[in-house]
Amino acid sequence: NAGVTQTPKFRVLKTGQSMTLLCAQDMNHEYMYWYRQDPGMGLRLIHYSVGEGTTAKGEVPDGYNVSRLKKQNFLLGLESAAPSQTSVYFCASMKGHQETQYFGPGTRLLVL
């Protein structure tokens, strides 16, 4: 099992450009999450999904959109990137009522 994978690992964008971050998990988990991590801020929840076809907003959803068309994939989109979205993005998955989140390796995004 690959666990949770994220692509790309690193990306540089110019202000106003768009991009999609892909998260994939092969553990048949129901829950998937997108976080951003900034220095001194811990992990902040952007959006999450409790199952295929469902999404919901987290703590910091502005400027991001998500889709969960397939159970194993959770996409995070930036329609018009801003320098404030420079961050490390982590995806995680969790199986239903269990307590353990499994994290992907992260995507480092720099917006110039």
Added chain:
Amino acid sequence: GQSLEQPSEVTAVEGAIVQINCTYQTSGFYGLSWYQQHDGGAPTFLSYNALDGLEETGRFSSFLSRSDSYGYLLLQELQMKDSASYFCAVNSASGGSYIPTFGRGTSLIVHP
């Protein structure tokens, strides 16, 4: 909303014992998790408490007091490789969804 407080930094020497505290305010509390993150890496799950008391996993233990909204992570026989950031996370149930909220993290520095 949810909020968590944990110290920003803790230092200790190799072989010692260190305790990282976490206090929280939340509704729909389900459990308290602990994660470890090394520089440049992804968070990895360490421990989870849903009920009051102590959970032991090797050199690491975690404690929860639901009445005090308080928990801690205890690391024994510290090793240099334990130098990392440690996050507490509250798992809350709301409308059938399980929403995690992370603290800002505690940087543990282990000296020889």
